[in-house]
Amino acid sequence: MRPLARWHDWAIFTLGLWLAVSPWLIGYAWHPAATANAAMAGLALALLAQFEASCELSMGWLDFGAGVWLVAAPFVLAFDGLPVAAATSVAVGAAVAALAASCFELGPILRLLGGGAQGIRR
Secondary structure, three states, rough: OOOOHHHHHHHHHHHHHHHHHHHHHOOOOHHHHHHHHHHHHHHHHHHHHHHHHHHHHOOOHHHHHHHHHHHHHHHHHHOOHHHHHHHHHHHHHHHHHHHHHHHHOOHHHHHHHHOOOOOOOO
């Protein structure tokens, strides 16, 4: 059992649910691209996090990718002119990416870079 990783999973679950309902709660449901992105990405995040927590799997790279997408989405989908929608997407995306990155193990990455994992202790 990984209690710390499960905490991250449930935090991402909560952020995903917030993102999914945010267009209706904070008032940007009239914009189709922002609403579709928030609803689909939010539900996907929540389902993935619930799956990770219940099956005790770690797919942090998917969470990280979703976080990066959410940060870029306002600019890619052209809803950066809606401050509330853009700020919600960027804030949730940054939080998800940070939570996912904090679960990454640095040992394999440092070995690939030639540094070894001698200096990192858990």
